Amino acid sequence: MKDKEIIETINDVFKSADCLYTQQEVEQAINQMAYQINHDLAEANPVVLSIMNGGLVFAGQLLTKLTFPLNIDYCHATRYRGKTQGGELHWKALPQYELLDRNVLVVDDILDEGHTLMAILNAIKAQGARSVKTAVLLDKKHDRKANPTYQADYVGIEIPDRYVFGYGMDFNEYLRNAPGIYAVASKDN
Numbered sequence: 001m002k003d004k005e006i007i008e009t010i011n012d013v014f015k016s017a018d019c020l021y022t023q024q025e026v027e028q029a030i031n032q033m034a035y036q037i038n039h040d041l042a043e044a045n046p047v048v049l050s051i052m053n054g055g056l057v058f059a060g061q062l063l064t065k066l067t068f069p070l071n072i073d074y075c076h077a078t079r080y081r082g083k084t085q086g087g088e089l090h091w092k093a094l095p096q097y098e099l100l101d102r103n104v105l106v107v108d109d110i111l112d113e114g115h116t117l118m119a120i121l122n123a124i125k126a127q128g129a130r131s132v133k134t135a136v137l138l139d140k141k142h143d144r145k146a147n148p149t150y151q152a153d154y155v156g157i158e159i160p161d162r163y164v165f166g167y168g169m170d171f172n173e174y175l176r177n178a179p180g181i182y183a184v185a186s187k188d189n
C-alpha cells in the first residue's frame, strides 16, 4: 500500500471508532494507580519493567507520577504482530537488569487473554525475582483468559470485549498515539 492509501485507511478507522475513554479519564485512572503504587512500593526499590511496544505510553506517564527510587527496564514480547488476533509469543528483547532478588513491577497496556503477561511472569520468576507485581492500564473482560484466576495487582480501567487502540495500543501497528481508548468499529475488525 502507498503512503496515501495507508493514511486514508488509518484516518478512516480512527473516524469510525468509538471513544470508550477520553484522555482526561485515562489520566485520572493512571493517577489513581500511581497513588496506590506509591503507597505499596515506596520501600521496594523496584525494577519497573515496561513491556514494549504497547506499554510505552502508559509506562511513560505512570513513571513520572511515581515518587520513590526505582530502576527502569523494558522487554519486548509480542504475539499480535500487527493483527487483531493473538498467536505464538515472540521475544524480541529481554530485560537487561539482573532480576535476581529484585522486586519487579511489570507495566503493560492491556491484559487481554493474558498469555503475554503469564509468559513474562514466568520468565521473571525463573530469574529469581524476590517479588513481582503487575500494573495494566486496561483489563479486557471475557472468558478466554489464559489463567482465569489471575488478577493484575493494579488495573486502571476494565473494558468490554472489543479490539481497542490508543495510549500505546495499535491497530495494524498504527494509532498507538491516539489520545484516549478507542474501540475499532466492527466493519474494520
Ligand SMILES: O=P(O)(O)OC[C@H]1O[C@H](OP(=O)(O)OP(=O)(O)O)[C@H](O)[C@@H]1O
Residues within 6 Å of the ligand: 051, 052, 053, 054, 055, 077, 078, 079, 080, 081, 082, 086, 108, 109, 110, 111, 112, 113, 114, 115, 116, 117, 170
Ligand atoms: O493478554 P494478551 O492476549 O497476551 O495480549 C496483551 C499483549 O498484546 C499486546 O502486545 P502485542 O503482542 O500486540 O505486541 P506490541 O505491544 O508490540 O503491539 C499488548 O501490548 C500486550 O502486551
Ligand code: HPA
Residues within 6 Å of the ligand: 054, 080, 110, 112, 113, 162, 163, 164, 165, 169, 170, 171
Ligand atoms: O484490544 C487490543 N488492542 C491492541 N492490542 C491488543 N493486544 C491485545 N489485545 C489488544
